[in-house]
Amino acid sequence: MIKLPTLTALTTLALLAACGDGDKKAAPTAAPGGGMPPPEVDVITATPGSATLTQDLPGRLLALRKAEVRARVEGVLEKRLYAEGSDVAAGTPLFQIDARTYQAAAAAAEADLAAAKATVDRYRPLLDIKAVSQQEYDGAQARFKQAEATLAKARLDLENAVPRAPISGRAGRAQVTEGALVGRADATHLVTIEQVDPIRVEFTQSYSDLLRLQQAVKAGKQKKADSATVELLLEDGSIYAEKGRLRFTDLAVDPNSGAVVLRAEFPNPRRELLPGTFVRVRFPQAELDNAIRIPQRAVQGGAQGQLVMIVDAEGKVAPRPITTGAMSGADFIVADGLKGGEQVIVNGLQKARPGSVVKPVPWNPAAPIMQVPPAAPAPAAK
Numbered sequence: 203m204i205k206l207p208t209l210t211a212l213t214t215l216a217l218l219a220a221c222g223d224g225d226k227k228a229a230p231t232a233a234p235g236g237g238m239p240p241p242e243v244d245v246i247t248a249t250p251g252s253a254t255l256t257q258d259l260p261g262r263l264l265a266l267r268k269a270e271v272r273a274r275v276e277g278v279l280e281k282r283l284y285a286e287g288s289d290v291a292a293g294t295p296l297f298q299i300d301a302r303t304y305q306a307a308a309a310a311a312e313a314d315l316a317a318a319k320a321t322v323d324r325y326r327p328l329l330d331i332k333a334v335s336q337q338e339y340d341g342a343q344a345r346f347k348q349a350e351a352t353l354a355k356a357r358l359d360l361e362n363a364v365p366r367a368p369i370s371g372r373a374g375r376a377q378v379t380e381g382a383l384v385g386r387a388d389a390t391h392l393v394t395i396e397q398v399d400p401i402r403v404e405f406t407q408s409y410s411d412l413l414r415l416q417q418a419v420k421a422g423k424q425k426k427a428d429s430a431t432v433e434l435l436l437e438d439g440s441i442y443a444e445k446g447r448l449r450f451t452d453l454a455v456d457p458n459s460g461a462v463v464l465r466a467e468f469p470n471p472r473r474e475l476l477p478g479t480f481v482r483v484r485f486p487q488a489e490l491d492n493a494i495r496i497p498q499r500a501v502q503g504g505a506q507g508q509l510v511m512i513v514d515a516e517g518k519v520a521p522r523p524i525t526t527g528a529m530s531g532a533d534f535i536v537a538d539g540l541k542g543g544e545q546v547i548v549n550g551l552q553k554a555r556p557g558s559v560v561k562p563v564p565w566n567p568a569a570p571i572m573q574v575p576p577a578a579p580a581p582a583a584k
Contacts (some may be wrong), residue, residue: 223472240558243550244565245513246496248540253493253530258435258482259464261405265396265477269369271296272389274303281365288397294367297376297392299384301363308360311353318346322447324492329365329390371397373472378573396477399470403434403446405483406461407548428463432466433484434475444469484531495533500548501526511554513545513562 273279275422277299284296314563320568321342328334365374384390434442450465466483468475500510522541540546547554548565 211500234259240517240561241550241553242563243519243554243560244548245562246500246548246565247547248494248496248536248542248544248546249415250492250494250542253490253495253533254467255485255488255490255528255535256405256486256531257411257529259407259485261403261481262480262549263401263403263475263477263481265371265403266323267397269367269371270440271365271368271392271395273297273299273365273385273392274389275299275359276305277363277383278296279378279380279508281380281386282376282394284373285334288371289372290367290370292367292370294540296367296373297365299317299363299365301360304356304363305361306354308356311349311356315346315349315353318349321519322346329349339475366393367395369395369397371395398473398475398477400467401475401477402449402465402467403481403483404463404465405485406456406459406463407485408461409455410460412454412462414563419543434468435482435484437480442468442475444460454461487528490528490535491528493530494542495530496536496540496546497533497548501534502551510539511547511551511556513547513560517559518560519556519558519560520548521556 247322279297280300282296282297283298284290284294290296322339325334325339325342329336329339372395374394374396376393378384382390384392430448432446432448434444434446436442446466446468448464448466452463455462464483464485496510501508502510507523508526509521511519512522513519522539522544525537526534527537528535545562545564547560550560
């Protein structure tokens, strides 16, 4: 005879087994007939339209203005008056040089000037009554003028004992420390101030490219683009948020490089851009009508040349050889191979084998390049 607790346990196990079988029966299949659904690929529809031809040109960031502060008088540096790496306004005191010698010289010059002035004042009425000669009066006047010049020089030296910022900008690290003797035999470099907002970039363009562009515009094949606004590409390939303005184009070609120097300015309110950084400037060159643009990642290269993968009317993947020409921002301009209306695969190329069936979905540039499917849940322990 079976005991009651044992009977209850067996009944519970039977119910659990029945529930497990029910779950297995309710699990949906991946696709009718047991097959997997076609993989999704991101596509764009090749559409002719207007495009701005651009060229990414190498350049370097430079301070808009740069000033080297130097010691203009000799003396021992007593104190640094600014914080290294801080922004300073024009006229801000930066250092203090021992000024006791210049204070004494200025006081002596003031005394000499007062004495010379008193002599001139005393000689003036005496000259009228011929008590002094014209030569004596002229000598007193000359000594007075000399005393004025000596005092002006002494006051200037006293003022230069406190070097000030000649421009507004960011003051770098001090080139000397307290206790150093500066200004002897040469103007000692104390600190460099750089104005970095806005900041400028100098870049070069090949003269042959410039000439070819001019000829294409003259022939009516392209329209001249508004090159006043340019973009900046940072070292990591990202595009700087602020637009720049072209400020200068050299009128001569560098004989060593065969290039023309250009200069642009960019706002730099957050001090993200630092002088000396290598960058690339995206420079607009011309406007093109009926151009087909495709992202760079959609183009594959091989021994047979460039090609893209397209999705045909039956949903199958087919390779299509193409020829690319100029660039429009980060996109290729297709010179040959696409007529418009083709669905070009941008993402999911690893799943797009020629002849395979795929499901095309519109490409969202803001979405991640690859979507990793979630892992299947682990089976429940029995």
